[in-house]
Structure formats: C-alpha cells, structure tokens
Amino acid sequence: MLDYMRSNRREVIAGLVLIALLATYLGTHPRGASTYVMTIWANQCLILGLAACAQFFAVVVRGIDLSVGAVMALTNCIASYLLDGSASGIAFGMVAVVAAGALCGLLNGVIIVFGRIQPIVVTLATASVFIGIALLLRPTPGGAVNYDLADAMTLDFLGIPTALVITAVAVVGFWLPFRRTGLGLGLYALGSSEQAAFQSGIDTRFIRLAAFTLAGLFGGLAGLFYSFVTTTGDAGIAAGFTLNSIAAVVLGGVLLRGGVGSLVGALAGAFILKTIASLMFFSGIPSLAQPLFEGLILAGAIAIGGADVLRARNKLEVYS
C-alpha cells in the first residue's frame, strides 16, 4: 500500500488537495453539501475534466494540443444541430459529435506524424480552422439540445451527481484497463524516451496518431457534455478551455516533458482548478481581482511541481 502510494504520489497529492478544497468550498457555500450544490459543482468540473483528459493524451507523448478548446467549440456547435428530435436521431447525433472530435484529433495526428511538424504549431493552425468551421455553423450562440437528455446527464442519479458517475466510469471503465494494454504502455514509452520505444520495436508513428486521436475524442466528449450543460451551441468558448486544460494537467502532476502522469491526475487537476474558481466566487474577493488570485495559486502550484530542479546536483541536467 505504501509502495503504491509512493509510485502514484502525484495523483495522491492532487486527490488530497482536491478533498481539502472541496471541503472548504462546501463549508463556505450558503447551501452546504446539498445535491444541488454538488451537481452544479460536478458539472463545471467535468467539462474541464474531459478537456484535461484530451490535453493529457497529447502531453503524455511529449506533445501539446492547442486545439482542445477549438474541438470543444466545433463539437458543441455540431451538437446544437443534432441533439434534438427522435430518440434514434439523438443517439446518432451523440455518436456523430464524438466522432467529429476524434476526426479532428486524427487530422492533427496525421499532420504531426506525416508532416513531421511540431504539435504546438500544427494544433495552433488547426485550432483556427476548427473555430472557423464552428463560426460558420453558429455565427451567434443558439440551437437547442433535448431537455430530457440534458437533464439526465447533468442532474443526479440516486442523489449522486451524474457528472461524478461519468467520471467514475471514465476512470474505472476506460482508464484502468487501458493502462494495461500495449497501447497504453506505448504512450508512456513514447513520451519518456522515443528512441528507447523505437528500438524496442514499438510502432511510434501509430502510437502518436492514436494519442492525438484520443485527444480529439475526449475533446469531442467535452464538447458533448458542455452541450448538455448549456443546451446551446456557442463557437466562442475555445480560448479559455485550451489554456485551462493545460493548467489542469500540470496541476494534476502530468509532466509537460511527457511520459509521466495519468488520466486520474488530469481529472483531479481540472477538478482542483474549477473548485478554486468556485471558492473565489464565494470568498468575497472582488470579482475583478479573481483572475489575479487564480493566477497566483496556479503559479504557486506549478512552482512546487518544478521544485525537482533544485535537487539537481549536475548543472547540465537543469538544461536537458
């Protein structure tokens, strides 16, 4: 058990911080730990959580995805056309929305792998393209999402916020088994040492393609869930989510140099970030000063994560 805690210390620390923050939040909230408060909190957290999952898959292979928010905006706009009408139509629409996200990710991956261009450049360019398409679809916010479905996804299930159930399913049903597959292992190998992975007979191009496709797929899921929460389509949501998704993975202990971290950490980081924002809201700090304090907290958390540098005794290691 101790060994397990030590080897997963990043996730353990993130989890403890989250619990402390949540307790403070529920303690200061005028309505306390009610299902109502928890549900609103969980919904906000899960939107960013799914975006952080998307960012995680790009970062773990030593990349970065600046199109996470753009994929969310595009899939959100698509959802605002497809998620209303007959039950079968809505089912098809949900699949189509997530598939559109995966397709965006695949496109990123193809350009990165076959064009041999750095992910930061590729995703910066494709982000504009995706937002452009989203704006063509929804020049102004609008559209509709089936209310019954939206309620089912964003309220509670036997008193437990549905968003938390979805989070648990993502971790237990997807992540834990995925980590034990060759693909899951390959992602880490590629991010930690591409040369070692290649020499071990790993198909590094396929793994990188898969990583960015998964990033797109989770971006699509984030866009879909955002649609359930807001029940409209809005092409203007991209910028905030992209930057916050990067902040979230860093907070969750995922190293930007690749190969270290987990989906659980990314989710925890996103939940922490959203909880801090909610705390600010009820803390009495003037709303105009909130970004300043959020930024300070974030900078502090990242500085703690980078403290390893101080332990380096060979100055050359600091630069590598």
Added chain:
Amino acid sequence: MTDIRPPLLEMKNISKHFGATKALDGVDFACRAGEVHAVLGENGAGKSTLMKLIAGVLQPTHGQLRVDGQDVALNTPQDALRHGLVCMFQELSLVPDLTVRENLLLGAPGAGLGWLRGTGLSDAQDVLNRIGGDQIKMGARVADLTLPQRQQVEIAKAIMKKPRLLILDEATSALSASVVDRVFELVREARDGGTAVLFISHRFHEVEALADRVSVFRNGQRVETFLKGAHDYGEIIDMMVGQKIEELFPQKPAGLSNAEVVLDVRSFSWEDRVKDVSLSVRRGQIVGLGGLDGQGQGAFLMGLFGLLRKADGTTAIAGQTSDITSPKVAKHQDIALAYVPEDRKTEGLILDQSIQENLELAALGRTDLDAGDAALYSGSLDQLALKHGGLDLPVSSLSGGNQQKVVLAKWLALKPRCLLLADPTRGIDVKTKTQIYAILRQLADQGTAILLLSTDYEELIQLCDETHVFFDGAIVASLKGAELTPQNIIAATLNVATNEAARHA
C-alpha cells in the same frame, strides 16, 4: 565440420553513408547459427552501424541482407524482431519513466497494442535471478536503477524474446566480473541451443572467453575473419589500427617529475559518485583518467570545471586555491581551465551555427579577449589542419573529427593553463586521432597541463605520463612508467589485483 545450410544472417556488399562519411563501405559479413561471433574494431570502425542495420534501426545505402538465404528488408526494429534478430543496445533501450515490468513487456513477443497478459515475465525473472539481478524489483522505476542493474534488465529483456540472432553491443560494460561470467554462461547456453550471437566488446579477455570466431573491422571495412586463436593479441591490434600502435603516438618526454604543479586537487568528492579523489598535474604532463564508463571520472572532470553543485574538496591552480563554482569562473584568465566535453554534438558545439560562431563561444565573456578577432583562432586552426569549406558554414557540415577540432580550437584561443578532455577521440578516424595526439603533446611541451579522460587504454598507455584508474568513484590505481601496461589497466579497471600490479604495489 562444414555446415551446408545457408548462414543465419548474411550481408552482401553493404554500404552505409551519412552524408559524405562512409560508416560502412562494401562489407560482406556472415553469421552462423550456434556460434558466437565477436566483432572487433576501434571506435568509429563501423561496428555499431553494422549492428543497427541488423536491428532495423538504420537501413543500408547499398547492399542486401539475407536471413536463411532469403533476401530481406529490415525497415524498422519490428521487421528485425519478426526474423528473430534481437539487439541489446549499447545506448540502453529502456524507458526511464516506466517500471522494470513495463519495460520487459514493451515490445515483448505477443504483446501487441491490446491487453497485456504478461507472458514471458517469468522467463525474464529467471534470467534476472541467474545473472545476479534477483534484488531488482519488478515494480521499480528504471530511472531509479543503477547502470549495472539496467544492463541486467536489458539482458533479460533481450533473452526473453528468444532470439535466433542475439547482438550484444558492449552489453556487459558496467557489470562486475562475476556477473559477466554468469551472463556468458547464459550466452553459451543460448549458443548451444542454436542461437547465433554477435558480440561486440573492447575487452580482449571477454572475446577470448566467449568467441568462436572473430571479425575485425577498420574504417568501415571488414579486414579479416578468423577462428579464435588464429592470431594473437598484438596481431589483432595491428589489424584494428592498420599500423603499428607505436607509430600513432608521439614520443613521451623524459623527466617531468620536477616541473611545477599546475593543477592540484585534494579530496574531491561529490554525492556518492566521486569519492575522495586527489591528484596533481604538472606543467607539460599529460595525465590520464581511465576506468569503465560511469565510474566517476566523467563527473570528476565536470566538477573541476564547476558544473556540479555541492562538490567537496580543494582545487589549486598554479598554487592558488580557487573556488570554481561555474564554467564562467573556470575560464577566467586567473584560472584558465578549459573543458572539452564528452558529447561534442550536444555539449561541445551548437550544430546549426557556423564554424566561426562556434569558435567564438568560449572567448565570449572574457574581458581581456576580443572574441571576434580572427587572429585568436587562425593559429590553432592551422595547427589542427581543420578541413572546411568556409568558416561561415554550419559546423554540422564537418566530419566528426573536424568537429572535435573546432571544439579544441575554441578553447585553445583562451590559452588555457590546464586542459580537461573527456574522451576527445571517441568515434574519430585514426588519422585525425594521430593529429590530435600530436597537438596534445605539443601543447604539453609548451607548458599546458593536460588531464585526459579516455575509454581507449592505448591512449592511457601510449600518450599519458601517468594514468589514474577510477572504480566506483575512487582512484584504485595510479600507474606510470613501466607499470603502464594493458594488463595493469584492465585489472585496475575491474578492480582486481594482477600479479604484476601486486609486484609494483
């Protein structure tokens, strides 16, 4: 006994060019099942390129590879694995952030992209137990293992793939003698079971112990293949070098033991990697640092140049005790140290910048020198006979030997009192090596003190006036004069006593 089957692996007229450099040039080579075939050659002879071609990491420029007499194309390591060609690389192929178990599963037979069942893990554990790696935890992160432990994991990883051809490229360089013996036992067993083994080592006694057949490479060509025992040690060295060793090295001067001490280091320690090292270098002396890779000699040089934090000990330059805390302090005219790092491509040069810009790097920041003054460099460039197509071309356009000359020239412009060199001739052709040896001796004669780390013990014997051998962070032997023999150096390297060493002690 003649074998009428086609060789397991055959290479026909193989060439591999990197730009203008011919790493391999028209090589024919064959390796049969059930034999250990040693490949010998100097650094830069083409051995590692040959192995990388077989492992599918590189593709030949010309020529054909055959497995069991069938033409094959090995475009990726997966292709090579499919044919049962498994390489244990000199540069380790382990992923640092993953655990031992995960590394063993990575690319293991039957482990595709789907669910990992962990077949073969028990085989790997058996191999680890047999080669003294039973204390290595399956759940430990590879980055937390020591270098010898990593090599043990590499060996287990290679053997669990049940190779038809196993390549051991300096596979045991960090392992202690008793572990090496157990590894060899395992290799012999595999050979007797019909596996072909290609074995690269710089240690002659290992070749002696393990090989059935020996091929010697020089300058990208195969010189000769013969059964073990057909040629003695001296003849093999002559084949590797292509000329008598004595002709490569300049004459050593006599009687330097009274010259003034330029560099004096007392009780230098750092973490647990360098332990209480004391030595001195006199004016005009070339002092060698030997030992296996990673025994602290490299860290020691870095420490002298101010690259390590929290190092203990005192360093005196020309009698003045100096606190060298950074390279900027070390190169200041009052101290005037120069350091040529081990990896010239990443630490010694900025490859994309021009030769001129690289030359100016060391002089920048020295208040008494004008880095832009071409006269600073012209002397040493002539002396080094740098071959280039214009100083404004990127330094990456030069061959490895000429790149190293640029690194040397940028420091010589500062007229250093003491030159610290980390394996400056690694991967450089013999002709350039000879030039570098001549210049080092000339610099020494002019009064520069030189501290030379080398992995090539001929350099430690033929070039150095005194050689200190490192083992596990400490100096275990200091040899000079008649004590400087290959046997003594190898014995000290492995930290075992020889009769001869014992007599001198």
